[in-house]
Amino acid sequence: MVLRTPADTDIYASLDERAGEIFRRIVESYLERGEPLGSRNLSRILPISLSPASVRNVMADLEALGLIYSPHVSAGRLPTQMGLRFFVDAFMRVGGVSDEDRASIERHVHRPGHGQSVETMMTEASSMLSGVSRGAGIVITTKSDSILKHVEFIRLEPTKALVVLVGEHDLVENRIIDLPAGTTNSQLTEAGNFLNAHLAGNTILEARTKLERLRQTVRQELDQLSQDLVERGLAVWSGGNDASNPTRLIVRGRANLLEGLAGAEDVDRLRMLFDDLEKKDSLIELLNLAETGPGVRIFIGSENKLFSLSGSSLIVAPYRDGEERIMGAVGVIGPTRLNYSRIVPMVDYTAQLMSQLSR
Structure with a gap:
């Protein structure tokens, strides 16, 4: 699987073993629970023996590098957007798709039977990605010139x-x-x-x-x-009166993104995101994001203008026809604390199946 996320080698070289381990634990705790991790708890779970004071010193260095921050005075630490990007690039281990996830994907993404709608298959694929990610699953498809x-x-x-x-x-x-x-x-x-x-x-x-x-x-x-x-x-x-831009977007699982938000401001930001997604310019933008080169792309927070206000992440991969032309893209939109190591290979495998069905 190709994962297009170039690591920042300068930062990576500046971390010693214990700093890397502390940083990894902070990020993994955030991705799992969404809560800050403090020095006292960190010192208990580290595989090396470090006092809370020594952990705090390392955390201060990581904060100076812009990788973590303290949301409140005397609180633990959370990864910054830059820290999440660095973790995805340098630390995340992306394996294959589990047998259970593979079976789930293949159940939903298959060639439609007699009389079935292509859109039904696309919708099922979007719903499946939403279910496994607890985010919103997206499928972008361009119209083929069918007989x-x-x-x-x-x-x-x-x-x-x-x-x-x-x-x-x-x-x-x-x-x-x-x-x-x-x-x-x-x-x-x-x-x-x-x-x-x-x-x-x-x-x-x-x-x-x-x-x-x-x-x-x-x-x-x-x-x-x-x-x-x-x-x-x-x-x-042919997809509407605008025959030059017959692009469609299917989104399932929006409610997943609205659960557990801090307040009305977060909800408004997400609604703005979906308003943007439903504009054709944004559909073309998403296709362009997926188009350059093979593999899965990851965008965290404001790395893409579509997500600068919503604070969401996008994992997206293109699918192609037999002549390697881009036919669309599949992906997941979710909070920055997505389970990247599980979702990335699932998006990649779904895109592979969609490519097979487009040939």
Whole structure:
């Protein structure tokens, strides 16, 4: 597994064995319990014999390096953001995926069966990552130009309809669209029949081009209302009217990030984060973060502008098609005290499976 987190060798060289051990214990305690660790407790758990006074001296050196800090007077120490980054780069041991975690991932990330939606698989992958991380699982996916096999419009309400689009490999996408006032069931049927007769067997790009050529035929065969439905159906399939940026984001487990927060200010910061994530610029930014080189990337707190206000961490890895083109990314957003050593290999393995499914 490739982990792209270059260590700060200068700081690493400045730590002797006992300073490294004390720093590691402080960070591991924070990741496990989220609480400061004091010199007295540290002296009890260290494998080497050090008095609390000697531990405090080492802690003062670590604080001078910017690796730890004291949240309150006379309190224990917590890692700074710089300290967390240094720990991830220099101390964290990343192993393989456990058999239990591997089975859980494979249960959720698999090729959809007949009539199942790709989005269902993506959602399950996001939910699985949320469950194992106690953070929010994210899946970012770009639309592939699939071949259209069948289209059907199903009325849900007087002004809403479900568009069922069946692509190659019997993959299904369902979208709800708004209907113009006065749309009849026969017009819905007529629009579906027209699409299936003239556009099935084409990719969406080909279908759009063909639709342009058939525009005069559309006007003759369908009234203006049905023509509008035809165009709406294609827009839904290609990810919206902005065909140049058909990127989607699936997030599951937001509530995990809201549990145990200190106050309303923390909640507001996280809401700002999710507002940012739902903007297309941020989706492209996340894809760009995952795109450079192979492997998993870790961003802690303000290392990325998306997280400068929320104080959250991101673990993200790209998945690719058979031609090694980026198709999307999977990852976890969570508090800085994520279980990095467990989540990093899980994100990496999930991305590998997603890559296999994209080929």
